[in-house]
Amino acid sequence: MAFTLWFTGISGSGKSTLSQRLCDAIAARGLTVERLDGDIVRKEYAGLLGYEEKDRRINIRCLGFVSSTLNRHGIVSIVSAIAPYRVSRAQNREKIENYIEVFCDCPFEVAAARDAKLLYARARRGEIANFTGLTSPYECPECPDIVVHTDTESVDESVRAVLEHLERCRYLAPK
């Protein structure tokens, strides 16, 4: 039974790290997996999409559509994308049959201090418009399937929490 595992959270909250780890772990169990990163997919649009609400929602809808299409063909989709709007995540849940939302919960200050991509520094200098958490909202998930606290948990702990959930819900066979 294919499914979509969606990592949502602000920039620097650990989405990409965790999605790559989960991708490896799930593929190691013999499932076919596609990893979709919001930033990378956005590049496919070659400048057609900006960061205003409408364009962000379009990007999320495309990721959701790709995911449900892949799932129908037995391919697991693992998405890392901020998906800051509740309406977008609600559409995911409505349109993707097996949708599992992982909220990467990390305080803004911790994520900003990590700033691996130096985005927060650029945003503070005003070089990035509509930056989530600064000049654009992040509407916290109200009903995520899994919450990982990436400020206090280790990556291994978060990975284990997700895998345990997937096993409990029978998306994965117990190891």
Add this chain to the structure above:
Amino acid sequence: MAFTLWFTGISGSGKSTLSQRLCDAIAARGLTVERLDGDIVRKEYAGLLGYEEKDRRINIRCLGFVSSTLNRHGIVSIVSAIAPYRVSRAQNREKIENYIEVFCDCPFEVAAARDAKLLYARARRGEIANFTGLTSPYECPECPDIVVHTDTESVDESVRAVLEHLERCRYLAPK
């Protein structure tokens, strides 16, 4: 070797009819096929996309991205979408490894007379803005892989022409 077969042409030029027939014919040869219709995929966006150039190009880019992702997993993608802009079709060719463009060439008057979806009638009454061929351009393909003349050929003839091309280019084994 999976591939993307893309039917382009104005409304009423036969894209949907031919894409469904090709979908059946290719699936009957044992390949896994996904059929993507531009109008249906557009509904996934739940009103976020209109018919201005930018929004049309976004829709086409999403279809192209879904197609190349499916192809990587061995799934043939058959797309029916007007794709009126040369730049969009050039991006398809650049980004989709095995991209086969079928131009459904049909004179405007013939397509308008068919008007199976009654779109031309509505467009003439001014009820549809940015209607391709009337108030929005269709930039004819300059280098399609296949041209089918749906005003003079039968559906069977067009289907056969596409299948023969796919066999000749080794996308399909000869029957």
